[in-house]
Amino acid sequence: MLFDLPSDDLLYAALVARDPVYDGFAFVGVKSTGIFCRLTCAARKPKKENTVFFPTVVGAMEAGYRPCKRCRPLALHSERDPVVSVLLERLESEPEKRWSEEDIKALKLDPSTARRAFKRQFGVTFLEMARLRRLSRGIDVIASGDNIIAAQLEASYESGSGFRSAIARLIGTAPSRARQLQFLHAHWIETPVGSMLAVADSQSLYLLEFFDRKGLPNELVKLKALTGSEIIMQKNPVIDRIEQELNGYFSGRQIHFDTPLVQSGTLFTRTVWDALRTIPLGTTESYSSLAAMIGHPSSTRAVARANGANQIAIVVPCHRVIGANGSLTGYAGGLWRKQWLLEHERRMLLGQPGE
Incomplete structure (x- = not known):
């Protein structure tokens, strides 16, 4: 396939x-x-x-x-297999349902036949596809600005640990199965604007993304391939450090981030990211002014692409870049977050947080 x-x-x-x-x-x-x-x-x-x-x-x-x-x-494959067709129709009519083999039997279908048919057509079983469907419903809830608990319930997981474990199965490796090879650590960090996933080795931070960023699992797959590492869901001192700095930032006490970073990209892309870190807190730049800042005034679109490719949110403040007309645009974490962060930083500059 x-x-x-x-x-x-x-x-x-x-x-x-x-x-x-x-x-x-x-x-x-x-x-x-x-x-x-x-x-x-x-x-x-x-x-x-x-x-x-x-x-x-x-x-x-x-x-x-x-x-x-x-x-x-999904119907591309179901048209050729009645078992697949029946189950996909039920999945779309009840995407929140926690399916089991007993439910499949209740439809007068053989679970083994269904398992083989889905594995042949999609590479996953029906029960695995049903879990993916529930997870996408959870991601939709988080994308709307809701919290992790609401997303967990929308995805029909009874516990937060079950929901997070399901995500971990998509993006990483269980610590108990980690081999004595190079590996990166990943851990959830809770913030006032939603959960963030931090990925780091023993020295530097590689990724800090909001949970609901589209394509996050694929970003992690690429990171594993780039570093030749596995990712295990476990804290380490670098993650502890960035969590402390984020807590300081959100409480209004910390303006600068000092956690060492590893950023992979072209020389141009890294130049854009370096420029982003020079934009003072409480201020903004347009894509065109950022292009001029790095000496490429005609490369506004390329600057926008590099801005969107940033994988270390907040620390590399791509949220401080706005449209030439002052509009909030182009933030993968969601425009509502961008507005929240800019307002938070404005208040920090005025000394209002923590009063």
Whole structure:
């Protein structure tokens, strides 16, 4: 089922043209809606910067996207297998249901047959796909600005530990299964604007992202490949340090972050990230002024892309970059968070937090 995807330019052209050549072999996730579609979907086409492409429906669902109700990407496979068709229809009508083999039997279907059919078509079992569907509902809740508990309940997990363990299975390796190899540590950090995931080795921070950022699991897969490491859900001193600094920032006591960072990217991208860290707290810059700041005044779009590729939120303050007209735009953590952070920093500058 897996193959190397063509370039994003080629896939986006196929999406715009509704070219059926990639139907079933490539899917598009729309960042602004959280939905993934076939490339032949008749819905209005998103802007290219709002798209991400996947070779499988499971890849899209693991990244937190839910299937489009218009083009029904899951139906590509169900049309050829009645067992798959029946179960997918029930899954879409009851996405919050905690499915079991007994539920499958109640539909007069054989669980072993269903398991083999889904494994053959999607590479995962029906029960695994149902868990992915519930997780995407939880991610939707967090994306709306709600808290981790509400997201956990929306995903039909009875306990927070169960919900977090499910996420951990998507993005990392259990500590008990870690080998004596190089590995990175990951841990949840709770903040007033939602849970953040921190990833670090024994010396530096590699990633600090909001839980609901679309594609976070894929970012972690790429990080593991880049570093040749496994990721285990466990604290370490670097994570303790950034957690303390974040607590100071949100309480209004800490302006600067001193945790060492590791940032992978091109020289241009790293230059943009370095420039971001020079924007004073309580102030903002436009993409064009940031481009001028680094000596590339004609590279506004490239600066915007580099800004969006930042994987260390708040510490590398990409939220301080706004549109030329003063509008809040282009923040993967959500515009409501961007507004909250800028207002918080304005109040810090005035000495209001903690009064």
